[in-house]
Amino acid sequence: MNSSSIKVSYLKEIRELLNPQTATLFTASLITPAAAFMLYPFLTIYFTHTLGFSAATAGILLSTRFLSSALLGFIGGWATERFGLLRTYVLSGVITAVAIFTMGFERGAGPLGGLLVITGVSASTVNACV
Numbered sequence: 001m002n003s004s005s006i007k008v009s010y011l012k013e014i015r016e017l018l019n020p021q022t023a024t025l026f027t028a029s030l031i032t033p034a035a036a037f038m039l040y041p042f043l044t045i046y047f048t049h050t051l052g053f054s055a056a057t058a059g060i061l062l063s064t065r066f067l068s069s070a071l072l073g074f075i076g077g078w079a080t081e082r083f084g085l086l087r088t089y090v091l092s093g094v095i096t097a098v099a100i101f102t103m104g105f106e107r108g109a110g111p112l113g114g115l116l117v118i119t120g121v122s123a124s125t126v127n128a129c130v
Contacts, residue, residue, distance in 0.1 A: 021086050028093055032126055039100065040065075047112075057109055064113050068120030076125030092125035 040062060047058035079088045099118045106112050 025089060051107060053109065061109060061113055061116055065116035065120040068117040069124040072121045073124035075121055079125055088125060092122040096122040
């Protein structure tokens with residue numbers, strides 16, 4: 001086998017991997033963690049300075065997001081097996097976006113906690129898909 005046939009074979013394998021579904025998953029798996037990395041530190045500031053919550057309340061609210069992700073992560077695996085990888089990934093991304101968008105209009109700790117639980121479950125679903 002010469003080097004040109006190896007290159008052609010290698011390029012064919014890459015093309016097979018780069019189908020639209022894989023490209024969508026790859027792009028979303030880069031964007032979602034980057035957005036979360038920027039969001040959660042600023043939520044603490046938003047909760048304490050804008051909404052007037054104590055630091056303890058802000059910490060408890062953010063903890064609900066991460067605890068729900070850890071404790072309810074099995075939901076993502078179940079949904080992926082039942083509905084398929086791409087559908088589950090896209091739906092969980094939409095749910096996360098809607099929940100985060102809705103947080104901007106909520107003022108109470110209870111509704112914000114519920115939205116953070118939803119965000120945690122949908123984040124664990126994304127992790128199960130990847």
